Amino acid sequence: MTTATNPQTHLATAHKQTPVRIGLLGLGTVGTGVYKMLSRFENVTIRKIAVKDITKQRQLTEIPQDILTESVESVVSDPDIDLIVEVMGGKEFPYQIIKSALAAGKHVVTANKVVIANYGDELFQLASQNGVNLLFEAAVAGGIPIVLPLRTSLAGNRIQQIAGILNGTTNYILTRMEQAGLDFTDALKEAQQMGFAEADPTADVEGHDAACKIAILSAISCQKQVDQAAIHTEGISSIGAIDIDMARELGYAIRLIALYKAGEDQRVDIRVHPMLIPVSHPLSKIMFENNAIWVKGDAVGDVMFYGKGAGELPTASAVVGDIFLLVHALQNGQTSLAGLHFNLEGKASPLPMHDTVNAYYIRLETQDEAGVIGQLGKACGEHGVSLTAVMQKGIDPQTQSATIVLLTHDVQEANLQAALKAMQAQSTTRKIHTVLRVFQP
Amino acid sequence: MTTATNPQTHLATAHKQTPVRIGLLGLGTVGTGVYKMLSRFENVTIRKIAVKDITKQRQLTEIPQDILTESVESVVSDPDIDLIVEVMGGKEFPYQIIKSALAAGKHVVTANKVVIANYGDELFQLASQNGVNLLFEAAVAGGIPIVLPLRTSLAGNRIQQIAGILNGTTNYILTRMEQAGLDFTDALKEAQQMGFAEADPTADVEGHDAACKIAILSAISCQKQVDQAAIHTEGISSIGAIDIDMARELGYAIRLIALYKAGEDQRVDIRVHPMLIPVSHPLSKIMFENNAIWVKGDAVGDVMFYGKGAGELPTASAVVGDIFLLVHALQNGQTSLAGLHFNLEGKASPLPMHDTVNAYYIRLETQDEAGVIGQLGKACGEHGVSLTAVMQKGIDPQTQSATIVLLTHDVQEANLQAALKAMQAQSTTRKIHTVLRVFQP
Numbered sequence: 001m002t003t004a005t006n007p008q009t010h011l012a013t014a015h016k017q018t019p020v021r022i023g024l025l026g027l028g029t030v031g032t033g034v035y036k037m038l039s040r041f042e043n044v045t046i047r048k049i050a051v052k053d054i055t056k057q058r059q060l061t062e063i064p065q066d067i068l069t070e071s072v073e074s075v076v077s078d079p080d081i082d083l084i085v086e087v088m089g090g091k092e093f094p095y096q097i098i099k100s101a102l103a104a105g106k107h108v109v110t111a112n113k114v115v116i117a118n119y120g121d122e123l124f125q126l127a128s129q130n131g132v133n134l135l136f137e138a139a140v141a142g143g144i145p146i147v148l149p150l151r152t153s154l155a156g157n158r159i160q161q162i163a164g165i166l167n168g169t170t171n172y173i174l175t176r177m178e179q180a181g182l183d184f185t186d187a188l189k190e191a192q193q194m195g196f197a198e199a200d201p202t203a204d205v206e207g208h209d210a211a212c213k214i215a216i217l218s219a220i221s222c223q224k225q226v227d228q229a230a231i232h233t234e235g236i237s238s239i240g241a242i243d244i245d246m247a248r249e250l251g252y253a254i255r256l257i258a259l260y261k262a263g264e265d266q267r268v269d270i271r272v273h274p275m276l277i278p279v280s281h282p283l284s285k286i287m288f289e290n291n292a293i294w295v296k297g298d299a300v301g302d303v304m305f306y307g308k309g310a311g312e313l314p315t316a317s318a319v320v321g322d323i324f325l326l327v328h329a330l331q332n333g334q335t336s337l338a339g340l341h342f343n344l345e346g347k348a349s350p351l352p353m354h355d356t357v358n359a360y361y362i363r364l365e366t367q368d369e370a371g372v373i374g375q376l377g378k379a380c381g382e383h384g385v386s387l388t389a390v391m392q393k394g395i396d397p398q399t400q401s402a403t404i405v406l407l408t409h410d411v412q413e414a415n416l417q418a419a420l421k422a423m424q425a426q427s428t429t430r431k432i433h434t435v436l437r438v439f440q441p
Numbered sequence: 442m443t444t445a446t447n448p449q450t451h452l453a454t455a456h457k458q459t460p461v462r463i464g465l466l467g468l469g470t471v472g473t474g475v476y477k478m479l480s481r482f483e484n485v486t487i488r489k490i491a492v493k494d495i496t497k498q499r500q501l502t503e504i505p506q507d508i509l510t511e512s513v514e515s516v517v518s519d520p521d522i523d524l525i526v527e528v529m530g531g532k533e534f535p536y537q538i539i540k541s542a543l544a545a546g547k548h549v550v551t552a553n554k555v556v557i558a559n560y561g562d563e564l565f566q567l568a569s570q571n572g573v574n575l576l577f578e579a580a581v582a583g584g585i586p587i588v589l590p591l592r593t594s595l596a597g598n599r600i601q602q603i604a605g606i607l608n609g610t611t612n613y614i615l616t617r618m619e620q621a622g623l624d625f626t627d628a629l630k631e632a633q634q635m636g637f638a639e640a641d642p643t644a645d646v647e648g649h650d651a652a653c654k655i656a657i658l659s660a661i662s663c664q665k666q667v668d669q670a671a672i673h674t675e676g677i678s679s680i681g682a683i684d685i686d687m688a689r690e691l692g693y694a695i696r697l698i699a700l701y702k703a704g705e706d707q708r709v710d711i712r713v714h715p716m717l718i719p720v721s722h723p724l725s726k727i728m729f730e731n732n733a734i735w736v737k738g739d740a741v742g743d744v745m746f747y748g749k750g751a752g753e754l755p756t757a758s759a760v761v762g763d764i765f766l767l768v769h770a771l772q773n774g775q776t777s778l779a780g781l782h783f784n785l786e787g788k789a790s791p792l793p794m795h796d797t798v799n800a801y802y803i804r805l806e807t808q809d810e811a812g813v814i815g816q817l818g819k820a821c822g823e824h825g826v827s828l829t830a831v832m833q834k835g836i837d838p839q840t841q842s843a844t845i846v847l848l849t850h851d852v853q854e855a856n857l858q859a860a861l862k863a864m865q866a867q868s869t870t871r872k873i874h875t876v877l878r879v880f881q882p
Contacts, residue, residue, distance in 0.1 A: 037597050037740055137594055143741035145586070145594035153578055153586035156478050156761030282747065285726055299478055300584035300748065300758035306723065307744030317741035320597030328780025339769025339778075 019045040020327045023075040023106075025097065026088035027051045027058070030111050030138070033316025034085060034323075035060055043327055048075045050088075076101045083326060085319060086110040087138075095119050102126045102134060107336070109322040111138035111315055114228075117215040121225035121344040128341040135322035135340070140213045141166055141291045143314030144307040145321070150220045150295070151340065157297030159221035162260040163439060166213040168289035168309045169204035170236050170256040172196045174274075175287045177244050178253060184237055196289050206235035207256060207272040214258035217293070218270050221260055224348035226270060232353045234273035242393075243363055243434050246405045250361075250389060252276035253284040257439060263351065270350040275439040276361050283439070294441075302441070354414040359388070359438035362406040364423065365430040368395045372428050373404065379422035380408070384415045401430055407438070460486040461768045464516040464547075466538065467529035468492045468499070471552055471579070474757025475526060475764075476501060484768055489516045491529075517542045524767060526760060527551040528579075536560050543567045543575060548777070550763040552579035552756055555669075558653040562666035562785040569782040576763035576781070581654045582607055582732045584755030585748040586762070591661050591736070592781065598738030600662035603701040604880060607654040609730035609750045610645035611677050611697040613637045615715075616728045618685050619694060625678055637730050647676035648697060648713040655699035658734070659711050662701055665789035667711060673794045675714035683834075684804055684875050687846045691802075691830060693717035694725040698880060704792065711791040716880040717802050724880070735882075743882070795855040800829070800879035803847040805864065806871040809836045813869050817847065820863035825856045842871055848879070 022038070024031055024046055031049070038044050039062075049063065050072040069075060076084060076097055084101040088094055091114045098115060101108050103126060110116065116123070116136045127134040137147045141164070150159070165171050169191055176187040188205065191197035203209045211231045218226045236256050247254050255277050261269040277284040282304055286292045291309030296302050308314045329337050366372045373390055380387055389407035396403075408416070416435075423429050463479070465472055465487055472490070479485050480503075490504065491513040510516065517525060517538055525542040529535050532555045539556060542549050544567060551557065557564070557577045568575040578588045582605070591600070606612050610632055617628040629646065632638035644650045652672045659667040677697050688695050696718050702710040718725040723745055727733045732750030737743050749755045770778050807813045814831055821828055830848035837844075849857065857876075864870050 033740070041597075143595075143738075144744055145590035148594050149586035149590055152766055153589050153759060153762035154584075155765045156482075156758055282726065285723065297584075297758065299474070299754040299761070301752075301755055303585055303746070303748030305744070305746060308742045311742075313740040314742055317597055317738065318594060320740070321594035324596045325593055325780065332779030332782075334775060334779055337780075338773030338775055339766065341773075 017043070017331045019043050020330050021045055021047045021080055021082045022323070023047060023078060023081040023084050024049045025072055025075060025084060025086045028087070028089070029312045030087040030315045030319065032059060033312035034087060034319050035063065037313070037316050037320045038323070043331060044323065047081050048078060050075045072097055073100070076104060076106070081106060082330065083107045083109065083323065085323065086112055087319065091115060091118065098123060098134070099126060102130055102132055105130050105132055107132045107326050109135045109319055109326070111136070111319055113139040113209070113212040113216060117212040117228045120216065120219055124341070125343055128343055131336055133326060133337050133340055135325065136216070137322050138315050138318035140216050141293060141305070142307070142309040142311060143317040144291060144293065144305050144309065145318070146217070146293050146305050147220065149305070150217065151342070154295065154297055154300060157299045158262065159260070159295060159297055160262050161296040162214070162217050162221065162293060163283060164210070164214060164217065164258040164293040165255055165283060165286050165291050166210040166258045166293070166309065167204050167207070167256060168291060169197045169201060171286060171291070172289045174236060174244070174254055174256065177239070177241055178248070181241050183241050184239060205237055207233040210256060210258040210272045214260055214270060214272060218260040218268065218348065219344055222262065222266070222268050222348050223344060224346050225344045226348050226350070230350055232271040232273070232350065236274050238434065239274055240434065242403070243436070246363060246391065246393070247276050247361065249391070250276070250405070250407060251279055252438070253279055254436065255283060255286065257283070267351055268348045269356055270348075271353070271356070273437060275437050277439045281439070281441055296441070354412070354417065356413050357410050358413060359410050359440065360408045360416055361434070361436040361438060362408070362420070362432065363434040364404055364432045365401045366404055367428045367430065368400045368402045369428055372402065375426055375428060376404065376406065376423055379426060380406070380419045383419040383422060385411050385419040458484070458772045460484050461771050462486055462488045462521055462523045463764070464488060464519060464522040464525045465490045466513055466516060466525060466527045469528070469530070470753045471528040471756045471760065473500060474753035475528060475760050476504065478754070478757050478761045479764070484772060485764065488522050489519060491516045513538055514541070517545060517547070522547060523771065524548045524550065524764065526764065527553055528760065532556060532559065539564055539575070540567060543571055543573055546571050546573055548573045548767050550576045550760055550767070552577070552760055554580040554653040554657060558656040558669045561657065561660055565782070566784055569784055572777055574767060574778050574781055576766065577657070578763050579756050579759035581657050582734060582746070583748070583750040583752060584758040585732060585734065585746050585750065586759070587658070587734050587746050588661065590746070591658065592783070595736065595738055595741060598740045599703065600701070600736060600738055601703050602737040603655070603658050603662065603734060604724060605651070605655060605658065605699040605734040606696055606724060606727050606732050607651040607699045607734070607750065608645050608648070608697060609732060610638045610642060612727060612732070613730045614646070615677060615685070615695055615697065618680070618682055619689070622682050624682050625680060646678055648674040651697060651699040651713045655701055655711060655713060659701040659709065659789065660785055663703065663707070663709050663789050664785060665787050666785045667789050667791070671791055673712040673714070673791065677715050679875065680715060681875065683844070684877070687804060687832065687834070688717050688802065690832065691717070691846070691848060692720055693879070694720055695877065696724060696727065698724070708792055709789045710797055711789075712794070712797070714878060716878050718880045722880070722882055737882070795853070795858065797854050798851050799854060799857075800851050800881065801849045801857055802875070802877040802879060803849070803861070803873065804875040805845055805873045806842045807845055808869045808871065809841050809843045810869055813843065814845065816867055816869060817845065817864055820867065821847070821849070821860045824860035824863060826852050826860040
């Protein structure tokens with residue numbers, strides 16, 4: 001737009017052609033970042049910006065008032081716009097709008113994880129049919145390049161496993177619980193004060209945000225639509241400071257993990273829940289609001305991508321990367337990135353939880369009596385659950401309760417649940433507080 | 442080639458067109474990996490393979506004998522080949538061959554870091570002029586996606602700094618010195634036994650391999666050719682087990698770092714040498730033969746890419762990723778990836794070492810006399826070098842020598858060298874053993 005220095009001249013201005021004309025939908029955090037970044041380049045021009053309220057005072061005072069509009073539809077239907085950048089957020093409305101844009105033959109770049117996770121198959125097909133691209137690098141892990149590397153550099157691999165720390169809020173909370181011995185509630189409050197958690201933190205804390213993102217990475221990996229609603233999702237609100245301590249003593253850190261595993265017969269195992277990560281594994285070292293995606297491919301082995309998963313400029317960086325990909329193709333006489341069309345064939349049904357196989361961490365409270373551990377072991381053994389570690393922690397003098405932690409070998413979740421039921425039924429068991437799964441790279 | 446299951450069907454067989462015809466140059470470790478991976482896909486066909494000796498017994502017994510040839514030139518000039526995959530290794534011969542292939546209008550995918558680092562500008566220009574692509578993801582860090590992400594997803598950023606652990610051999614050696622207290626020589630021997638170091642380890646141990654790789658990443662970042670020969674390169678052979686210990690006590694790990702820093706006035710600071718990495722930084726956690734590239738962009742902030750930097754299948758993974766990018770474009774009626782042409786404009790001259798600014802770690806041996814530390818401090822002060830830490834280690838009873846370690850604030854290398862000279866001239870100084878720079882993210 002302006003003639004300021006271009007960070008990467010080869011990509012940005014190799015060809016001094018008519019700038020590609022962009023319609024920007026949304027001027028919140030990410031939209032503002034996109035505007036700022038694009039204003040350094042002369043091979044694009046922002047023709048219109050749809051906002052909720054054109055009279056609002058804005059941080060960016062240099063935006064010409066006449067390109068602002070309150071009508072999203074007028075931007076999408078503008079014949080002088082080549083490329084729609086959707087950063088409004090939401091679900092049904094942006095879904096409808098992206099559909100209209102693709103049907104009108106416009107390319108779309110979006111940061112909207114909810115729309116891609118829920119309507120990806122339909123939208124990708126519509127894009128292919130109309131000879132345009134729908135790009136969404138920013139929908140997963142902010143500025144960290146992961147969508148495009150999975151779709152290009154790693155495309156010769158069978159992706160065997162993905163384990164992602166895809167939500168900065170929960171990772172911040174778990175890090176603070178770990179570092180400062182805070183309870184979940186206090187760590188959440190601190191995250192809210194620091195601006196890392198929303199006033200209503202449900203989507204982050206209960207794992208729904210991470211579920212959208214792993215739905216998208218899973219779809220790329222298995223080539224099928226993965227509905228967010230089909231993904232088993234547990235949050236971190238029931239984890240106690242004591243679990244973090246006990247995990248550490250056993251050689252683990254606790255992280256909220258979004259998991260994808262390719263199985264045999266095209267079965268896929270996709271879920272979001274907290275896990276114990278061995279401290280020797282790089283995922284255990286991801287601190288504070290950072291994200292990381294660990295990928296295991298049959299050729300490449302283990303690779304990991306790390307960085308800030310959110311924020312104005314990190315997310316804008318991903319949006320702008322997608323925009324440039326399209327811009328270079330369009331300015332070189334191509335009408336689309338033909339090689340980046342993709343179609344999902346059918347839906348993948350994640351393995352039901354009771355069929356998944358895991359090692360488990362169980363923390364329970366029992367009466368302080370001789371033979372308790374033996375009884376628990378017996379209940380496990382009877383359901384095919386074998387233990388690798390048993391740890392008893394000091395007795396609470398008031399309640400005469402003992403805290404016991406069990407670690408199991410790999411076992412099917414159905415068996416584990418049966419063993420938990422049996423343990424719960426024992427008269428010496430007061431409460432099963434926490435059941436977590438153990439990550440196995 | 443065969444009809445076996447395709448890992449990523451959307452990319453590989455979305456369009457059942459005539460397979461893209463490949464000429465493979467080299468059937469060593471990487472070439473064998475490429476052959477294995479491509480044999481799972483039906484959208485490519487390997488038409489010819491150039492090898493040194495067609496009579497040699499091979500691991501891959503299924504290769505039809507009639508596609509083998511000892512004439513590299515006959516592959517490059519074959520009109521029925523669309524795409525040349527160069528994995529022979531070497532410098533002048535593959536350079537000439539890649540030139541011929543590009544001039545003949547063939548796309549080229551190469552894993553050859555030496556050729557790209559030394560002749561990139563000329564070859565990229567030749568590719569653009571001939572409307573073909575030269576792709577080289579595998580030239581840096583094996584299977585870890587870094588070249589393409591820098592050129593695409595991160596293209597809206599000004600890349601401010603890159604710090605790479607780009608050589609697995611030296612990282613293995615440093616990890617073993619750290620973990621087991623081995624000397625350099627013993628750790629090298631172990632690395633050779635484990636197959637992580639060559640019989641002649643010079644290129645790895647002295648940093649030349651890493652220099653090629655950072656030359657390539659720097660060229661992408663600053664858009665100018667960076668000659669490998671212009672990069673100041675120091676290896677790890679002079680690091681003692683004691684340095685690793687002292688660094689750890691001060692809160693650092695030692696790693697061989699390939700560094701790129703964008704300066705003002707288009708000055709660039711590019712070099713390869715061991716550095717002290719704060720243990721809080723993710724690069725300090727990269728162990729054994731793994732590689733990692735930490736990138737700081739003005740929008741994205743810090744991102745890091747991690748994985749195996751070498752090996753048959755990891756490197757083949759990157760080569761095949763590049764091949765597929767081209768294959769998808771070609772099978773969708775495009776003649777090239779027009780958006781991925783790039784031209785380097787002129788040469789970048791890395792800042793001379795004496796102009797660089799660093800914090801330093803200095804280990805020296807002095808006589809055991811009162812006032813020695815004061816004298817060293819004075820020599821530093823007179824040359825504008827200010828100290829942040831001084832540590833004295835036990836006296837050697839035989840030689841009556843004291844080991845002293847100094848850590849400095851940021852200072853220009855010219856001043857540091859003058860201070861070292863002054864310290865060396867002091868009668869109480871027996872030897873300055875080690876001078877290392879400290880990494881600052």
